Amino acid sequence: MAGAWQDEVFETLRRAAIRQIAYVPDAGHARLIERAHADPDMRAVVLTTEEEGVALAAGAWLGGQRAALLMQSSGVGNCVNMLSLPMSCRMPLLMLVTMRGEWGEFNPWQVPMGNATPGVLERTGVLVRRVERAEDAAETVAGAATLAFDSTVPVAVLLSQRLIGAKVWVR
Amino acid sequence: MTHDALDRRQAVATLLRDPGDLLVVAGLGAPNWDATAAGDRPLNFCLWGAMGGAAMIGLGLALAQPARRVLVLTGDGEMLMGLGALATIAVQAPPNLAVAVLDNGRYGETGSQHSHTAHGVDLAAVARGCGWRAVCTVTQAAELEGLRARLRQEPLFAVVRIAPEEAPRVMPPRDGALLHHRFRAALLGSEN
Numbered sequence: 001m002a003g004a005w006q007d008e009v010f011e012t013l014r015r016a017a018i019r020q021i022a023y024v025p026d027a028g029h030a031r032l033i034e035r036a037h038a039d040p041d042m043r044a045v046v047l048t049t050e051e052e053g054v055a056l057a058a059g060a061w062l063g064g065q066r067a068a069l070l071m072q073s074s075g076v077g078n079c080v081n082m083l084s085l086p087m088s089c090r091m092p093l094l095m096l097v098t099m100r101g102e103w104g105e106f107n108p109w110q111v112p113m114g115n116a117t118p119g120v121l122e123r124t125g126v127l128v129r130r131v132e133r134a135e136d137a138a139e140t141v142a143g144a145a146t147l148a149f150d151s152t153v154p155v156a157v158l159l160s161q162r163l164i165g166a167k168v169w170v171r
Numbered sequence: 172m173t174h175d176a177l178d179r180r181q182a183v184a185t186l187l188r189d190p191g192d193l194l195v196v197a198g199l200g201a202p203n204w205d206a207t208a209a210g211d212r213p214l215n216f217c218l219w220g221a222m223g224g225a226a227m228i229g230l231g232l233a234l235a236q237p238a239r240r241v242l243v244l245t246g247d248g249e250m251l252m253g254l255g256a257l258a259t260i261a262v263q264a265p266p267n268l269a270v271a272v273l274d275n276g277r278y279g280e281t282g283s284q285h286s287h288t289a290h291g292v293d294l295a296a297v298a299r300g301c302g303w304r305a306v307c308t309v310t311q312a313a314e315l316e317g318l319r320a321r322l323r324q325e326p327l328f329a330v331v332r333i334a335p336e337e338a339p340r341v342m343p344p345r346d347g348a349l350l351h352h353r354f355r356a357a358l359l360g361s362e363n
């Protein structure tokens with residue numbers, strides 16, 4: 001399931017000088033998480049809730065480092081008020097969000113937040129970019145990283161459920 | 172639970188005396204006003220919101236600046252909203268990060284409602300349970316000098332029991348972009 005595009009995204013994060021990778025695990029991020037832990041130039045930070053990562057990224061930026069925050073779409077709901085931190089302080093934020101509840105979903109509990117994810121991000125002021133095809137993933141993330149860190153704005157890249165591959169539900 | 176009557180302003184004035192190049196993150200509300208009363212400075216990042224995020228901002232900063240000391244100064248209510256940060260920080264174990272919680276057993280800013288610590292929740296025990304190895308609770312004025320020193324050399328989690336009385340507001344700039352840019356300029360130089 002670890003396709004080549006996940007490795008390209010990781011290399012893109014390296015090239016963008018990302019030094020801290022914070023995450024609440026999602027199966028769709030498994031490869032990135034593995035690579036982050038294995039890379040001596042990266043600090044992988046496992047979070048108890050996604051909003052911790054928004055605050056961590058702000059601290060990293062204050063200290064002169066760049067962070068990326070990995071989560072699934074349900075985690076976007078956990079971030080909402082903390083997004084006022086990069087918004088009020090005009091700080092960058094780079095979020096990579098694996099989408100659930102939008103395509104081939106077997107778990108109805110994923111649907112409400114999956115459906116709300118782009119709207120919630122946009123309403124809080126986060127710029128939203130979306131990847132549908134594997135060949136676009138690295139380039140979209142590279143563009144989002146430049147946008148986030150050079151224009152100092154919060155950006156989320158939504159990795160579509162179709163791209164990730166619908167989770168197979170075995171009863 | 173009864174709280175000893177440490178005065179918050181005096182306690183924070185002692186803890187932040189001669190800050191040097193200490194990087195300070197202060198939680199929203201009264202801890203922000205206390206840090207500012209001790210002396211507004213670019214290397215104070217004092218929050219006006221982001222409740223529950225102070226300790227995690229400290230973690231990101233401490234990981235980015237391993238050669239500098241970072242102190243997070245926050246309230247019991249703010250810490251309670253982000254308790255998971257105690258677990259996350261303990262896993263990362265940055266040697267240069269200390270957290271001091273000003274525990275008045277109250278949500279001061281919103282009308283002094285009792286917080287969980289007023290009902291016996293022990294933040295020091297939570298930190299210990301999360302894996303923090305250096306943990307202390309301070310209740311006496313005579314302990315503050317020692318605490319000041321420890322906060323600048325150890326990865327310490329400290330609960331400072333303060334009286335519930337509020338102190339007059341002493342406020343830093345409200346503009347988060349200004350707070351962010353002056354902090355980075357002081358730490359990293361104006362090119363950044």
Ligand SMILES: Cc1ncc(C[n+]2csc(CCOP(=O)(O)OP(=O)(O)O)c2C)c(N)n1
Nearest residue numbers: 200201202222246247248249277278279280
């Ligand atoms: C997410 C969120 N919920 C509630 C509030 C309202 N609020 C502002 S300060 C505060 C209490 C802070 O208490 P504490 O951290 O213990 O500081 P104290 O004033 O008691 O020193 C609350 C609940 C808020 N700003 N943000």
Ligand SMILES: [Mg+2]
Nearest residue numbers: 246247248277
């Ligand atoms: Mg309090």
